[in-house]
Amino acid sequence: MTTRVxxxxxxxxxxxxxxxxxxxxxxxxxxxxVYTGLFQTPDTVAVAAIHEDVDVVGLSMLxxxxxxxxxxxxxxxxxxxxxxxxxxxxxxPHADLADxxxxxxxxxxxxxxxxxxxVATILSAVRPE
Amino acid sequence: xxxxxxxQWRNAYERAAQRSVPFTTMSGIPLQPVYGPSxxxxxxxxxxxxxPHASMYRTRLWTMRMFAGFGTAPxxxxxxxxxxxxxxxxxxxxxxxxxxxxxxxxxxxxxGEVGRCGVAIDSLADMRDLFAGIDLSxxxxxxxxxxxxxxxxxxxxxxxxxxxxxxxxxGGTLQNDILKEYQAQKEFVFPPRQxxxxxxxxxxxxxxxxxxxxxxxVSGYHIREAGSTAAEELAFTLANGFAYVELARNAGxxxxxxxxxxxxxxxxxxxxxxxxxxxxxxxxxWARWMREHYHATDxxxxxxxxxxxxxxxxxxxxxxxxxxxxxxxxxxxxxLGGTQSLHxxxxxxAMALPTEKAARxxxxxxxxxxxxxxxxxxxDPLGGSYFVEALTDEMERRAEELFAEIMEFGGGxxxxxxxxxxxxxxxxxxxxxxxxxxxxxxxxGDRIVVGVNDFTDGDEQIDLLRITNAxxxxxxxxxxGTRRNRNEAAAVEALxxxxxVAADAEANVMPALIAASRASATVGxxxxxxxxxxxxxxxxxxx
Numbered sequence: 001m002t003t004r005v006x007x008x009x010x011x012x013x014x015x016x017x018x019x020x021x022x023x024x025x026x027x028x029x030x031x032x033x034v035y036t037g038l039f040q041t042p043d044t045v046a047v048a049a050i051h052e053d054v055d056v057v058g059l060s061m062l063x064x065x066x067x068x069x070x071x072x073x074x075x076x077x078x079x080x081x082x083x084x085x086x087x088x089x090x091x092x093p094h095a096d097l098a099d100x101x102x103x104x105x106x107x108x109x110x111x112x113x114x115x116x117x118x119v120a121t122i123l124s125a126v127r128p129e
Numbered sequence: 130x131x132x133x134x135x136x137q138w139r140n141a142y143e144r145a146a147q148r149s150v151p152f153t154t155m156s157g158i159p160l161q162p163v164y165g166p167s168x169x170x171x172x173x174x175x176x177x178x179x180x181p182h183a184s185m186y187r188t189r190l191w192t193m194r195m196f197a198g199f200g201t202a203p204x205x206x207x208x209x210x211x212x213x214x215x216x217x218x219x220x221x222x223x224x225x226x227x228x229x230x231x232x233x234x235x236x237x238x239x240x241g242e243v244g245r246c247g248v249a250i251d252s253l254a255d256m257r258d259l260f261a262g263i264d265l266s267x268x269x270x271x272x273x274x275x276x277x278x279x280x281x282x283x284x285x286x287x288x289x290x291x292x293x294x295x296x297x298x299x300g301g302t303l304q305n306d307i308l309k310e311y312q313a314q315k316e317f318v319f320p321p322r323q324x325x326x327x328x329x330x331x332x333x334x335x336x337x338x339x340x341x342x343x344x345x346x347v348s349g350y351h352i353r354e355a356g357s358t359a360a361e362e363l364a365f366t367l368a369n370g371f372a373y374v375e376l377a378r379n380a381g382x383x384x385x386x387x388x389x390x391x392x393x394x395x396x397x398x399x400x401x402x403x404x405x406x407x408x409x410x411x412x413x414x415w416a417r418w419m420r421e422h423y424h425a426t427d428x429x430x431x432x433x434x435x436x437x438x439x440x441x442x443x444x445x446x447x448x449x450x451x452x453x454x455x456x457x458x459x460x461x462x463x464x465l466g467g468t469q470s471l472h473x474x475x476x477x478x479a480m481a482l483p484t485e486k487a488a489r490x491x492x493x494x495x496x497x498x499x500x501x502x503x504x505x506x507x508x509d510p511l512g513g514s515y516f517v518e519a520l521t522d523e524m525e526r527r528a529e530e531l532f533a534e535i536m537e538f539g540g541g542x543x544x545x546x547x548x549x550x551x552x553x554x555x556x557x558x559x560x561x562x563x564x565x566x567x568x569x570x571x572x573x574g575d576r577i578v579v580g581v582n583d584f585t586d587g588d589e590q591i592d593l594l595r596i597t598n599a600x601x602x603x604x605x606x607x608x609x610g611t612r613r614n615r616n617e618a619a620a621v622e623a624l625x626x627x628x629x630v631a632a633d634a635e636a637n638v639m640p641a642l643i644a645a646s647r648a649s650a651t652v653g654x655x656x657x658x659x660x661x662x663x664x665x666x667x668x669x670x671x672x
Contacts (some may be wrong), residue, residue: 012226012242014315017356017442020561021568024672037670038315041238063226064596066479068241093480093593111446112581113477115572 003126004054008036008045010073011065018090019060022109022118026058029119042069046076049084055126056106061090071103078104084123089113138163138171138668148187149385152506162187163508172467172508176416178521180467181432186505191463192470193495194271194436198248199482200600201607202258206281209263211485215492221271221472222259224281225246231277231656234604235640236651243601247273248483250281251608252651256288266294270301271346271436276318278305279327280655302343302392302436305331308547310367312324312556313355315668318656321548323663327638328373329380335637336377336387343392345373346436352556353396354442356564359407360524362396364531366557367414368543374423375544384423384505387429392469396460398440404459405511406520408435408466414525421491436470437463444479447588448580452476464498466509471495473480481593554671561672605659608651615649623648624658631662 007023008065009016016038023033034052036045057077059070070088077084085106092100092108100108106125109118142162152160162184163172170176173183182188195217196206209220225247227239233251234243243249250256260270274281282303286296307324310317317324328345335344349366357365370391377387393411397404415433419425437460444452453476460473473491475483483491499505511517532543538555539546550556570576577583623645630641638659643656 012230012232012238012311012316014317015355016315017354017561017564020672021356021565024565025568027672033672035670035672038668039238062246063242064245065226065241068598072241091480094590095593095595112578114582115568 003031003056003123004034004052005031005056005058005122006024006034006036006045006052007058007060008040008048008073009038009060010040010042010045010069011061011063013040013061013063013065014038015058015062018062019058022058022089023058025118026122029115031122036076039092042072042076043072046080046082048075050080050082054084056122057084057086058122059086059088059090061092062086064091064093066090067096067099070100070105074104086119087125089118130343132167134171134174135167137174138183139363140617141173145182145184145188147184148189152187154503156306158504159337162506163512165513170512175420175428175431177415177432179512181412181434181469183508185467185508186464187508188506190499191468192219192269193217193492193499194219194221194365194470194472195488195492196221196223196273196438196472197488198225199246199594200244200248200596201604202248202250202255203261204244204600206259206261206263208485208488209259209607212488212492213263213268213493215489215494217492219269219271219470220263222273222275224272225249226316228652229276231280231318231652231660233651233653234601236653241601243604245596249604250284251604252611252649252653253284253287253646254611254649257291260288264453265289265292266298271304272301273304275304275307275310275314276316276324277652277656278303278307279280279331279638280640280646280652282331283639283646284652286339287643287646296339296516298341300337300341302346303331303335304348304394305345306348308372308440308551309351309365311551311666311668312352312365313357313560317666317668318660319663320666321551324666325376325548326634327659329376330637330639332373332377332387333380333382333637335390342390344387344390346392346394348394350394350438352560353398353440355560356567357560358563359398359400359403360527360563361405361531361559361563363411363414363524364528366393366395367411367418367528368532368535368547370415371418371423372542372547374419375542378423379544384419384425385427385430386421388419388425389432392431393435395435395437396440397437397463399443399455399459401458401462402517402520403524404462406517406524408463408468409509409512409517409521410524410528411435412467413521414528434469436472437468438472439474441474441478444474444476445578445580446479447585449476449479449591451580452479453490453494456491457498460494460598461498463502463506467509476592477593484592484594492668529572554669557671580602611649611651619648620645620650620654624650624654627655628658628662629657
């Protein structure tokens, strides 16, 4: 079955190079990709993910707001009864990795991640071993 | 007369003041101010391929302008003072995401973003604290702000005048380049045409009242960071520049009254010679188009002056100290390309805003180039290289091809072509395609990034700047204080006047914005009032 991914920009950050490149990499790997567009809130992302019936949500973040917004997206999904996993990609300092995992983020892709790592991280979030 | 350019150059060179350093090599060999055939091109002479000024760095080094901003205004003021103490010669303000989008720090959308990637500015009180103790009549200030550029200019003028400095004395730059926001950086608020009306208003205001102020910094930096090629950066930036020229002319300004105050901002990426060729081509193209197409007659209108920033996207989170070497190479390209101003990135910026130490190393990198290498003694030292000249011509040729396409979208107008290209997602699509092409080259291993896809041993982490949620709470408290202490009726009246002026397409919003700033209206209130008239822009998502 084809993996369906919602990629999202949440918050005020307009940097969309990363999300567009990642979306194309996932498409090239045979996944179906939906893009929310810019300036989403945790609630609009959760609603879109459930409505689109995706297998995983990918958040692209550069602005340093990941510690507030990524857990909020996980929470917005869970309060709606959804267990869709959330993967974060972007500028995330090492010191934040453990806290994001604790907050329920299923995978993190930092700067320099290769296409192989990106696809593998998405797939293992969807089907954890 | 083939030697006319040389004569013109010599006259200008002899008139220019010189820094008092020996213009020799380290071993004492005397150096000419420029090299080349007597019938060739010269710096300071049309079409300025070899530099905007005849004596270049012999008269004045570039401005070492370090981009800084984080947390609250007092925290950034401390960093500004540290930059000046360390020998920085200009200031450049980074604003946080809420400020860039014209939102107050207590807006629900600002949650988690306040002071994170720049300084939070909500009102005149913050602007006062930002520049406290800094003499704005002697140090120039650049503000990287676009959608709320008119608002930030109003706040800046209001605080400077409060501290006794007249607006005519203020030197600096407002980025104010809204076209590249829709194309690349994506921090937009109003629809394109309404945004361009604000650009028009700031151009008219600064042309009339702030003769030392650069009204726009036409910016290719963000276009390149978003993934464009060097030729696309060059072409889109200059096309946007021509669009602003047409905008101001349509508003009744004379080209020579405003064009000398347009400045540019380019990326310095890691492909050394391509970058140098890009800067040389930029100067030549601008000069030709301004003279031949827009009929400027003042030579200052022909001279493209630019700021450079090393490429943020070239920095790696892996083995971050290597970034010092990358930045040094990129900065050298900017200097050999004849930049007027330079920001060098810090080694830790693939992960966070820079620590004070990392920022100091980045500034010191510029000082090594400026004071140790002697590359400043000779103008356009690579001019005449078969390779660099051919690459310069090729950059120009590629840019002209893209101009022709944009002009066609606009039916002969670059202004209309740029807006049409934005509305059709043409620029955005080109940039995304180029970004993906480069990414595939990395993934195939066709391009090596040291420490990332090769030479990966020895990845060690360094100390990073931490911005805590305490800054966000502190800023909300400051804003609450502003709202409590202001004369509410005066703020409301100033905002309703702003609304009236905004609704009159022929009026200029600047006086009303300055009045609202003085009445302690907030950035979010001023932007919200204008959004009530102009509407808000929504980008149609495309991959």
